[in-house]
Amino acid sequence: MGLFSSLNREQKQSLGLLQVGTFLEYFDLMLYVHMAVLLNEIFFPKTDPHTASLLTAFALCSSLAFRPIGALIFGWIGDHIGRKTTIIITTAMMAVSCLVMANLPTYAQIGITASWVVTICRILQGMSSMGEVVGAHIYLTESIQRPARFPAVLSVNVADEVGTLAALGVAFLVISFNMNWRLVFWAGAIISIVSVFARTRLRETPVFLEMKRKELRKGIEDLNLEFDPIRGPEVNATWKERLNYKTLMSYFFITCGTPFTMYLGFFHFIPVLKESFDYSTEDIIAHNFFLASVSLIVCIVLMYLSYWIHPLKIQKIRTRLTLLVIILLPFLMMPVTSPVQLFLIQALIFIFALEASPSTPIFFDHFPVYCRFRCATLLFSIARAIMYIITSFGLIYLVSYLGSFGIWIIGLPIAIASLYGISHFEGLERELELLHKRIRGDA
Numbered sequence: 001m002g003l004f005s006s007l008n009r010e011q012k013q014s015l016g017l018l019q020v021g022t023f024l025e026y027f028d029l030m031l032y033v034h035m036a037v038l039l040n041e042i043f044f045p046k047t048d049p050h051t052a053s054l055l056t057a058f059a060l061c062s063s064l065a066f067r068p069i070g071a072l073i074f075g076w077i078g079d080h081i082g083r084k085t086t087i088i089i090t091t092a093m094m095a096v097s098c099l100v101m102a103n104l105p106t107y108a109q110i111g112i113t114a115s116w117v118v119t120i121c122r123i124l125q126g127m128s129s130m131g132e133v134v135g136a137h138i139y140l141t142e143s144i145q146r147p148a149r150f151p152a153v154l155s156v157n158v159a160d161e162v163g164t165l166a167a168l169g170v171a172f173l174v175i176s177f178n179m180n181w182r183l184v185f186w187a188g189a190i191i192s193i194v195s196v197f198a199r200t201r202l203r204e205t206p207v208f209l210e211m212k213r214k215e216l217r218k219g220i221e222d223l224n225l226e227f228d229p230i231r232g233p234e235v236n237a238t239w240k241e242r243l244n245y246k247t248l249m250s251y252f253f254i255t256c257g258t259p260f261t262m263y264l265g266f267f268h269f270i271p272v273l274k275e276s277f278d279y280s281t282e283d284i285i286a287h288n289f290f291l292a293s294v295s296l297i298v299c300i301v302l303m304y305l306s307y308w309i310h311p312l313k314i315q316k317i318r319t320r321l322t323l324l325v326i327i328l329l330p331f332l333m334m335p336v337t338s339p340v341q342l343f344l345i346q347a348l349i350f351i352f353a354l355e356a357s358p359s360t361p362i363f364f365d366h367f368p369v370y371c372r373f374r375c376a377t378l379l380f381s382i383a384r385a386i387m388y389i390i391t392s393f394g395l396i397y398l399v400s401y402l403g404s405f406g407i408w409i410i411g412l413p414i415a416i417a418s419l420y421g422i423s424h425f426e427g428l429e430r431e432l433e434l435l436h437k438r439i440r441g442d443a
Contacts, residue, residue, distance in 0.1 A: 018136040019159040026163030028188040067381030070127030078373030087135040093128035095192035097121040102185035141361040142207035150306035161296040168289040250421035257354025259387035265349040306358040322352040326411040330404035
């Protein structure tokens with residue numbers, strides 16, 4: 001039986017639209033990140049190598065620093081107006097940002113204004129991608145039942161990985177063959193506009209609609225739902241649940257892992273490739289393209305495993321192995337004498353990545369429906385903003401003083417905190433299973 005054979009036609013259509021939209025969002029978002037070496041020279045003043053590294057970190061962090069503000073805005077829209085509306089708005093924001101960057105004059109033409117405008121566009125792109133990916137995850141969590149829900153949500157992550165891979169491929173072509181980079185941003189903007197209109201075909205999630213009906217009738221704080229034998233205890237229990245701050249903190253800890261993995265895997269070793277192995281910009285992009293391929297393969301494997309094995313079990317084993325990899329990483333770095341050895345170490349980082357997948361739907365199940373979008377987007381954005389800044393700027397200075405052992409200062413606390421968060425959600429899942437058994441026993 002296929003992963004999605006239990007889905008009806010409408011669910012499969014929604015899944016396809018969300019996958020395509022997420023692909024485009026991350027293609028547009030990551031295009032600048034992986035072309036930063038070229039585009040920073042166009043939109044920012046000339047700098048020395050150390051400042052160039054800081055500018056690369058800034059290019060990444062500028063799309064993240066204002067995400068918490070976006071989370072408050074899109075969280076309110078998602079919880080009060082609808083999940084569908086939020087997804088459409090974020091896709092439109094990405095399209096507008098790409099259009100502006102495609103037509104923006106260079107630093108040589110308009111000076112520092114170019115730097116400010118491109119930074120604002122990156123901020124808008126970061127805010128929109130945050131609402132996009134969380135919105136897609138919540139939409140599928142509320143629209144599809146377990147166990148198909150788990151691979152469905154992970155399929156959005158696969159689209160994210162494919163978008164990153166496509167951005168790397170296009171960046172390589174642009175830089176290698178001296179293509180007009182503006183055409184790429186034009187293409188991304190046009191496709192995003194098409195995606196906006198395509199997503200108007202989405203229907204609002206049944207969980208959100210039911211919540212709004214109850215809210216209109218009684219007021220959400222006075223809800224006292226009886227068990228609904230059609231919808232199941234999972235939805236009803238979540239509606240009765242109060243906001244659990246321990247649950248929110250556990251999700252925050254787990255979400256902190258992705259920025260660490262992404263920066264360490266893709267960007268931290270770029271100076272080593274340049275200085276030790278004389279890699280050109282084209283070589284680095286090609287190198288990262290193959291790393292993104294490894295990350296994509298891992299995501300696809302997790303998508304299939306999540307249908308048959310409980311996601312929290314997969315994540316717990318993977319995080320324990322990640323902790324071991326982080327401990328060994330400084331020692332593995334010592335004998336590196338070739339780019340192939342370095343690639344294998346980076347691939348290991350992506351295979352045992354610290355991230356919320358494949359358990360994201362489980363985390364969202366334990367957030368109250370009435371504030372699910374706000375909780376998810378705010379925690380997601382704060383974790384990304386804080387950890388990308390700490391990781392990207394922190395590793396530059398920690399490694400300069402402590403060598404590769406500086407990775408421990410950031411990596412070990414994150415891995416340990418992630419294991420704590422996973423343990424908390426395992427407890428919540430056991431409580432949910434007991435609720436199921438009690439209800440079936442009463443029936």
